[in-house]
Amino acid sequence: MIIFCFSLYAQDCVVDETKTPPFMVTDATGMGSKTYENFKSKDNYRRNQNIIPRRSIVKIKKGSEEYAKHSKSYVPVEIISTPDTDQLDKNLKNGIYKWSSADKNKLKKSKVGQKGFLYAKSLKKADEFTYIVNEASPLIADNGLSDQGVVAIKPIVDSKGNFKVLKCCNPLLIPKNSICKLKYQFSSIFADESVGKDILVDVDNCAVASGLTPFKNQDITPIMNILKTGFSEDKEMKMADIELFDAKGVVKIPLDYEKGDGKGYPGPFGSYHYNTDDKGASDVFAKPMASCVFTKVLETHNKSCKGPGCQVQFGDIYHPASFNVHTSHGGGNCFDVRPLKNKKSKRALTYNDSIYDKNKTVELMRLFEKAGANKIIFDDPSIKSPYIRRTSDQSHANHMHVCFDLNSKRTKETCKNGLKE
Numbered sequence: 435m436i437i438f439c440f441s442l443y444a445q446d447c448v449v450d451e452t453k454t455p456p457f458m459v460t461d462a463t464g465m466g467s468k469t470y471e472n473f474k475s476k477d478n479y480r481r482n483q484n485i486i487p488r489r490s491i492v493k494i495k496k497g498s499e500e501y502a503k504h505s506k507s508y509v510p511v512e513i514i515s516t517p518d519t520d521q522l523d524k525n526l527k528n529g530i531y532k533w534s535s536a537d538k539n540k541l542k543k544s545k546v547g548q549k550g551f552l553y554a555k556s557l558k559k560a561d562e563f564t565y566i567v568n569e570a571s572p573l574i575a576d577n578g579l580s581d582q583g584v585v586a587i588k589p590i591v592d593s594k595g596n597f598k599v600l601k602c603c604n605p606l607l608i609p610k611n612s613i614c615k616l617k618y619q620f621s622s623i624f625a626d627e628s629v630g631k632d633i634l635v636d637v638d639n640c641a642v643a644s645g646l647t648p649f650k651n652q653d654i655t656p657i658m659n660i661l662k663t664g665f666s667e668d669k670e671m672k673m674a675d676i677e678l679f680d681a682k683g684v685v686k687i688p689l690d691y692e693k694g695d696g697k698g699y700p701g702p703f704g705s706y707h708y709n710t711d712d713k714g715a716s717d718v719f720a721k722p723m724a725s726c727v728f729t730k731v732l733e734t735h736n737k738s739c740k741g742p743g744c745q746v747q748f749g750d751i752y753h754p755a756s757f758n759v760h761t762s763h764g765g766g767n768c769f770d771v772r773p774l775k776n777k778k779s780k781r782a783l784t785y786n787d788s789i790y791d792k793n794k795t796v797e798l799m800r801l802f803e804k805a806g807a808n809k810i811i812f813d814d815p816s817i818k819s820p821y822i823r824r825t826s827d828q829s830h831a832n833h834m835h836v837c838f839d840l841n842s843k844r845t846k847e848t849c850k851n852g853l854k855e
């Protein structure tokens with residue numbers, strides 16, 4: 435069977451607007467910290483047939499759009515894309531968040547093209563998200579935007595919530611409106627967040643949205659930059675490597691899970707995550723902006739600090755307050771980092787240790803501060819700086835505790851443009 439994605443006949447097109455979104459993005463209302471929602475059978479909305487990852491894109495069955503507005507109803511939908519959450523679910527299953535993992539559920543993840551029912555409260559409007567696009571997607575080629583560096587698209591909506599569309603009708607058919615199609619207008623977005631030409635998305639004609647991955651509008655800057663900065667110089671970062679734990683609003687510092695040494699894992703730019711809490715590294719989730727800015731510091735440090743002892747070794751980042759351990763790590767904006775060393779070593783050390791390198795450590799703290807850190811605790815009494823605090827109980831003799839102000843201009847600037855040495 436041949437599917438024509440774009441019409442072969444002349445059409446009359448006019449700019450128009452509509453309240454109906456091009457598609458909806460799924461959530462998991464009432465599912466706690468689970469990474470998925472139940473996907474109900476198309477024959478019986480009471481039966482859980484599969485599970486559907488958060489941030490899947492679904493199209494509502496024509497004529498059923500009204501149901502989506504009634505919070506307690508179940509809405510007939512067709513799945514047009516699901517984010518790749520396999521690595522996230524696998525790691526969650528190996529750690530303290532195992533009951534959040536889709537891999538702990540008996541039901542399998544649903545597939546693109548599948549039809550069924552979804553709880554209305556778990557459907558979010560398309561304009562709450564920006565969509566990272568696969569450059570090989572026909573959407574990019576058919577809009578004449580190949581090789582121009584478009585990384586994301588975003589629906590164009592006015593202040594009243596009307597989506598901008600192009601309404602195209604076949605003038606040869608009578609009545610004329612019998613075969614009108616809506617093409618939704620999206621803005622194209624480049625890696626530096628500048629906006630390019632509009633893109634037309636015809637949701638009905640083909641599964642053009644299958645190459646789109648939605649992220650909440652407020653997360654798109656850090657997510658785009660985490661992807662762009664990459665895992666490290668020698669390993670490219672793929673969309674599937676992004677472990678965004680939606681329920682907690684945190685994303686992991688990328689780690690190389692194939693190269694673990696039993697105690698930790700290599701991180702970006704030659705860094706190392708020590709004393710991992712569990713095999714799934716549940717302790718390196720951070721707020722997207724924190725994850726972004728930390729990665730940028732690692733990138734700059736990797737360029738400026740050369741030789742043995744330069745490796746940044748980081749420990750805990752995020753823990754929910756209910757854990758009652760690492761209580762100052764509930765915000766997802768603080769990092770534990772070991773002091774730097776004068777030789778290659780993966781062992782713990784204090785500022786009294788013979789392998790402690792004060793100059794390197796101070797230089798790294800200066801980078802953190804320049805990047806937007808508003809709190810650094812480290813107990814070396816010989817470091818005199820108004821920015822660095824000490825504890826009375828020597829609890830920070832073997833690591834510095836670094837926190838970023840996620841709303842500061844400086845933090846956002848570092849995430850977006852990197853850290854200039």
Ligand SMILES: [Zn+2]
Binds near residue numbers: 762768834
């Ligand atoms: Zn700490």
